[in-house]
Amino acid sequence: MSRIFVTGMGVISAAGNNVAANRNSLMQGKSGIASAEFLSTKYASILPFGEVKISTQALKEKLKAQDHGITRTSLLALHAFEEAIHNSGLTNAELNSFDTALIGADTVGGMCLTDELYHDANKHEQGSEYISSYDCGSVNMYLQSRFKIKGIINTINTACSSSANAIMYGARLIHHGFAKRSIVGGCDSLAKFTINGFNALHILSDEPCRPFDENRKGLNLGEGAAFLVLEKEEDVANKHVYAELTGYCNSNDAFHPSSLSENGDGPYLAMKGALEIANISADEIDFINAHGTGTENNDEVESKAIIRLFGKPPPFSSTKATTGHTLGAAGAIEAVYSILSIYNGEVYAGINFSNPIPNVGLVPVSKYQKMDLQHVMSNSFGFGGNCSSLIFSKA
Amino acid sequence: MFYFHHITCISPQKTFADIDIENIKPPVENKLLVAEPVYDGIPLGILRRMGKAVRIGVGAALKIAKQNPNGVVIGTANGGMEDCIKFLNQIIEYDEGILTPTNFVQSTTNAVAAQIGLMSVNKGYNCTHVHRGLAFENAMTDVDMLLKENSSHSYLLGGVDEISAYNYNIELLGGWYKKEKIAGVDLYDQNSAGSIAGEGAAMFWASNNEQNAIAKLQAVRMFHSEDENLIADELKKFIEENYLEEESVLFFSGENGDSRLQKYYSASEEIINKDFTVARFKHVTGEYPSVSAMAVWLACYILKEQILPDHFLKYSSSKKDFSKILIYNNYKGIQHSFILISRK
Amino acid sequence: MEREELKTQLKKQIVEFLNLMQVKPEDIKDDEPLFGEGLGLDSIDSIELIVLLNREYGIDIKDPKEGRKVLIDINTMVDYIEAHRTK
Secondary structure, three states: OOOEEEEEEEEEEOOEOOHHHHHHHHHHOOOOOEOOOOOOOOOOOOOOEEOOOOOHHHHHHHOOOOOOOOOHHHHHHHHHHHHHHHHHOOOHHHHOOOOEEEEEEOOOHHHHOHHHHHHHHHOOOOOOOOOOOOOOOHHHHHHHHHHOOOOOEEEEOEOEOHHHHHHHHHHHHHHOOOOOEEEEEEEEOOOHHHHHHHHHOOOEOOOOOOOOEOOOOOEOEEOEEEEEEEEEHHHOOOOOOOEEEEEEEEEEOOOOOOOOOOOOHHHHHHHHHHHHHHOOOHHHOOEEEOOOOOOHHHHHHHHHHHHHHHOOOOOEEOOHHHHOEOHHHHHHHHHHHHHHHHHHOEEOOOOOOOOEOOOOOOOOOOOOEEOOOOEEEEEEEOHHHEEEEEEEEOO | OEEEEEEEEEOOOEOOOOOEOOOOOOOEOOEOOOOOOOOOOOOHHHHOOOOHHHHHHHHHHHHHHOOOOOEEEEEOOOOOHHHHHHHHHHHHHOOOOOOOOHHHHHHOOOHHHHHHHHHOOOOOEEEEEOOHHHHHHHHHHHHHHHHHHOOOOEEEEEEEEOOOHHHHHHHHHOOOEOOOOOOOHHHHHOOEOOEOEOOEEEEEEEEOOOOOOOEEEEEEEEEEOOOHHHHHHHHHHHHHHOOOOOOOEEEEEOOOOEOOOHHHHHHHHHHOOOOOEEEEOHHHHOEOOOHHHHHHHHHHHHHHHOOOOHHHEEEOOOOOOOOEEEEEEEEOOOEEEEEEEEOO | OOHHHHHHHHHHHHHHHOOOOOOOHHHOOOOOOOEOOOOOEOHHHHHHHHHHHHHHHOOOOOOHHHHHHHOOOHHHHHHHHHHHOOO
């Protein structure tokens, strides 16, 4: 089987508008979580959010994307997508070719426009300009029309693990010869819909989130997008290569619609399966970018599953205290962070941590530090028991 | 690609129990709503929380899920739309106050696959493809790759979407449903924009095992384009690649009565062998993003039973004995797929 | 409102709110546990019941742990409603 290399990356999040800015925040341990400035919700000043620090209007102008019905979710995706394709040096001919696949993921689509959707779904009058922009597929339909992409296009929604699955699907399309290259990633924007949904489940923290801390109070929602360009080893020629995607696995926890089982079977099986695909043993993993949302349930179960698989776990941290939980974008954003770690030989701190969870006792990396890394695992677990793990390796 | 074994379908027609595709239920107010069965297999404590998409998806999947497939792969554009909008309405009506979480949990598009995994305690691969009119085609491609990666495995593959009052309204405002009342096959004679709404869930047990299979998925091709000439070129290639010239092929057209999309179907009919029989199915299914799943179910059933009731026919050839069915579907003039099903 | 009348009303509200298709309101016993054995409700139902208390009786329970003390059976719920209702 061909090796699959990452030849381009793009990211936008509360931690910065591009790859360099995100890395800078991570190195400085600077969190992007604060009161929301652009978001319209009752909770804007009550709860902290990982908001991208640029207004929807400014994004439209910057990206020259004044299209009818375009949403913030699509704009964030476009921003990261353009950075990734430029970074990889993809030509227009490559973008338009039948063998270029676009695999994206998101969970809210255009539902960030909660009030407009309410109007369009309930009233029998003229529809708004957003009438065809609400579904998850709308983001990739926009990228398709803007860049005239003709190859396989897909949108995946497995809740908080969506974009990890998009990366996995894109890589498999290359392995099976359905695509020569895949542009893979995910996005989501802050939305009244998800804010109120997570709030109704009582898992939003009113303080900046504290992954893996004994006194964690829940998660902070964030927004953002990230894309990777995946290409086969034999096709990259003299292109710059950031890392190799060596392992991936998707497993289901099959326990509860919105929380993980006590033993963490789903997380355990996903991590274990990814090791098998990468054909490495657990002790070869040098670092884990954990899912670590800061909820009572996730962090304890993820810790237990890590201990179950690794015995003595490798260094790990969760970057969600930096970006917030970006849902459909999280797997892709954290894939970029994992790759940056490998490429630059460094690991980023899990900030806001003070005390370990009593019965598991795991302590995340608390300071930025240099570390030579061969293999990094990135975890993404979602509602519906959808658990996925990816492994990136030094190319 | 792979073989279909157990197949099930909950649809507006009699496709679940006492199957009858001869006598067709007409649309009511341009909607073909599913005829829901009694769900014996779903405990009431779980059923009470399910919205329609989850109910029909799980209801259709349960028998197959009991065969212990190695994973669950679902295509659905919208998942639980009804719950999604119920939750949205709560947000607005209670001004982001204290809200009930059930609608939110059920509204996530992955709720169908997740609930199937949960109820059958399936800890294997679990994925939900949501790319509108190609959600099910991507799910099929996913299963194809899974079966190449693990040749002895089997997977539960399905497509499901629902009509709720809300997404009906959104699609109506978007101009995708006809304003004049449709009674059935007159759907194709209106020369007006829009189609009729449909919904349904079709589920398949897929594996590489040829023995006792119902039918075989031979090939899937999907792409995005608004150029009818490109569709014609791609169809030509697809026919050549799959050696369909000599075969007794039924061309199963996704024609949906929308005058704006007719050019794609006309261009595709120009390409196919003039000896092919041409049949249509949207008067039976209605239009919805994952309708190709029900088209595949119908194709499997037609091949297995070797019956093709007259109401499906557009042009009939002398041949009655079909060995292959070529489905061409098109969603909103931009998402296209060719699916080839054969008697094994 | 009389206590018995309140109980009858609450049982009807619970059945409707949680869509308990198999349960008749009058079959719920006053001291039957709502969770686990008894009615077999789960953690999401407990959040739903807190919302019910808010919408129907104007009671605001912020801490889910407080909720656990209230949502034991019909008797404990009615006690709490009588003491804390604002509508």
